[in-house]
Amino acid sequence: MPPAVKMERSIVKDNTYLRDDKGIAFFRSGVTQQTRSPEIPRLKQIVAPHNPMSTILITAAIAVVIPPLFLLYSLWNSPLRAIPLAPDADILLGHLPKVEADTGVWPRKWSQMLPFGVFRTRFIFSWRVWVTDPKALTKILVTSAYDYPKPPSLIDFLSILLGRGVLVAEGVEHKKQRRALDSAFSLQQIKDLSDMFWSPGRILSEKWKEAVPSQTESTRLDICPLLSRCTLDIIGLAGFDYNFDSMNREDDPLAKAYNILFGHPENAPIIVHIVSLLAETFPRLVSLRNGTKFIKNIVQQREIVEKITQSLLDKKRRELKEAIDNNTPHTKKDILSLLVRDNLGLEDPLTDKEITDQCLTFLAAGHETTSTALTWTLQRLADNPTVQEKLRKEILEKYPEDRNLTYDELNNSLPYLNAVVREVLRIDSPVPMTIRQSAKDDVICGYTIPKNSVIMVAPAVIHFHPDIWGPDAAEFKPERFLDNNAIPDTARTPFANLTFLAGPRNCIGQKFALAEMKALLICILRSFSFEPDVIGQHVERNSLLVMRPKSGQLHLRVKRIEGK
Ligand code: HEM
Incomplete structure (x- = not known):
């Protein structure tokens, strides 16, 4: 017979009790045989007060109460509390709803009413530090970017x-x-690629002509879908010589998987958003997010994309090998082909996985950014008919014949087009804010920034600041980029214009994007004019990664240009 003390312990540890009319029977986990102890009266005394339900309730209460208390304490105790705080916070959600509403509008207001340089908002349980000071931005984006x-x-x-x-x-x-x-x-590579913009640009025009039959009356048209498909086709061709042909067909397997992956990340279930926020403080929680159906579907689609991009990579390798074996020039111009070629000569070459991951990166970084930039450009032109007319005149006078312009022609011969594109990218930056987290303690604008602080770098705020861009910062004025003197000294630093960010993590595709936007605008403005759907209408914006119209649509009244 085992000693009484030993039995007591094993019962308490196993925590599985059954009561019968004769006393307490206890079971060890995994042991089916029922064992009865002669020490029953004493065991009864020890075990009886334990009610599993109350244990569960107490544990649940602790789990629910302790983390928020801990988070509240961290908020309250943070050195970030010395930084000026934006007003208008919701008691529970903080500034989150206002920051998410109509991209940039509220943070812009706060940045202009608080002292210049840095301010703070609250997203439920964590602080966000918004930086506008150029010296601090130099540190965050350049000198200490990593x-x-x-x-x-x-x-x-x-x-x-x-x-x-x-x-x-x-x-x-x-x-x-x-x-x-x-x-x-x-630069040379982008010059070689710029010939690829024209054919998709002309297909877009033809498609819109089908939708806008009349030359005398305007047609109400949602301009988003075809702009998006057009830039997808371009990045497919330029990125890896892959023809989605998405303006003509909808069954391409890569386009389908990609569209599910990036369709509408803002539609992710609320749990994904909440866990993402909490994971800033409790990183292990990401596994909870990754178990959701939403994320599992994403993983499935990415696996499809990976299979296709791996076969593209294999094709590029075969083409390169053939060229080397036959001693013929390797003439492929797409970015993936060059990457495969350059990779051969690298001391520390990229792995296959690293290369195929770049394909998805080019699609994600280079597709919606450019198409939304074009969406906002057409909206600005519709709202500003004088700018639209002046721009069309410049294009048609300089290039009456429709032909493919070279990169140099695109960049150097159309100053007003250049000014319009730069101004749209300033005032409607497709990536309106980006986010960083300090990896060590630091000091910014004289304030202590502890490790793990979340930093917001927001073109949608910086580009509107009158202390940087002058009193007309919020106005759409392409002319400011025509006359060098019209730009205040405070705006003549890379940190005043962060559309493509700055430093070692700036946009690698910016020359590509600028040339692409110009080529497509030339194709479009040759054939169509634009008016607002409703005069004076404000189009609300939404941005998870890229700033799009909140409704996902942007309707304009489109008319064919006579004779085109
Ligand atoms: C108007 C169009 C575009 C805008 C406004 C834009 C903007 C940006 C911004 C702001 C970043 C930095 C994001 C961050 O670190 O938080 C970025 C990064 C990047 N962009 Fe673009 N982009 C555009 C078009 C393109 C195109 C066409 C490509 C490719 C062909 C491209 C490729 C990339 C890549 C690969 C990165 C990552 C760079 C790195 O982290 O080193 N982008 N872009």
Whole structure:
């Protein structure tokens, strides 16, 4: 017979009790045989007060109460509380609803009413530090860029979407990838690629002509879908010589998987948003997010994309090998072909996975950014008929014949087009804000920034600040980019204009994007004029990664240009 003490312990530990009319029977986990103890009266005394339900309730109460208390205490105790706080916070959600409403509008107001340089908002349980001061931005984006990575929970989410391409990689991994990509995005390379913009641009025009039959009356048209398909086709061709042909057909497997991946990330279930926020403080919670149906579906689609991009990579390798074996020039111009070629000569070459992850990265970074930039351009032109007319006149006078312009012609011969594009990208930056998290303690604008603080870098705020861009900062005025003297000294730093960010993580595709926007605008403005659907209508914006119209649509009244 085992000693009484030993039995007591095993019962309490096993925690599985049954009471019968003769006393207490206890079971060991996994042991089916019922054992009865002669020590029953004493055991009864020990075990009887334990009610499993109350234990569960107490544990649940602790689990619900302790983390918020801990978070509240961290908020209250944070050195970030010395930074000026934006007003208008909701008691529970803080500034989150206002920051999410109509991109940039509220943070812009706060930045202009609080002292210049830095201010703070609250997202439920965590502070966000918004930086507008150029010296501080130099540190965050350039001199200490690798000490301000993207927040780990964002990296985790982006890795699920994109793999670990250059947009997601951090530190040495990022430096390696960026070096490997540099020559594929060199000026010469972009010049070679710019011929690829014209054919999709003309298909877009033809499609719109079908939708806008009359030359005398305007037609109400949602301009978003075809602009989006057109830039998808361009990045497919330029990125990896892949023809989605998405303006003509909808059954391409890569386009289908990609559209599910990136369709509408803002439609993710609320649990995904909440866990993402909490994961800033409790990183392990990301596993909860990753178990959702939403994320599992994303992983499935990414696997489809990965199979296709791997077969594209194999094709590029075969083409390169053939050229080498036959001693013929390797004439492929797409970014993936160049990456495969350049990779051969690298001391520390990219792995297959690193290369295929770049394909998804190019799609994600280079598709919606450019199409939404064009969406906002057409809206600005519709609202500003004088600018629209002046721009069309410049294009038609300089190039009456419809032909493919070279990169140099696009860049150097149409100053007003250049000014319009730069102004739209300033005032309607497609990436209106980006987010970083300090990897160590630091001091910014004289304030202590402890490790793990979340930093907001927001073109949608900086570009509207009168202390940087002058009193007309909020106005759409392409002319400011025609006359160098019209730009105040405070705006003549890379940190005043952050559409493509700055520093080692700036947009690698910016020359490509500018040339693409110009080529497509030429194709469009030759054939169509635009008016607002409703005069004076404000189009609300929404941005998870890219700033789109909130409704997902933008209707304009479109008319054919006579004779075109
Ligand atoms: C108007 C169009 C575009 C805008 C406004 C834009 C803006 C940006 C911004 C703000 C970033 C930095 C994001 C961050 O670190 O938080 C970025 C990064 C990037 N962009 Fe663009 N982009 C545009 C078009 C393109 C195109 C066409 C491509 C490719 C062909 C491209 C490729 C990339 C890549 C690969 C990165 C990651 C760079 C790195 O982290 O080293 N972008 N872009």
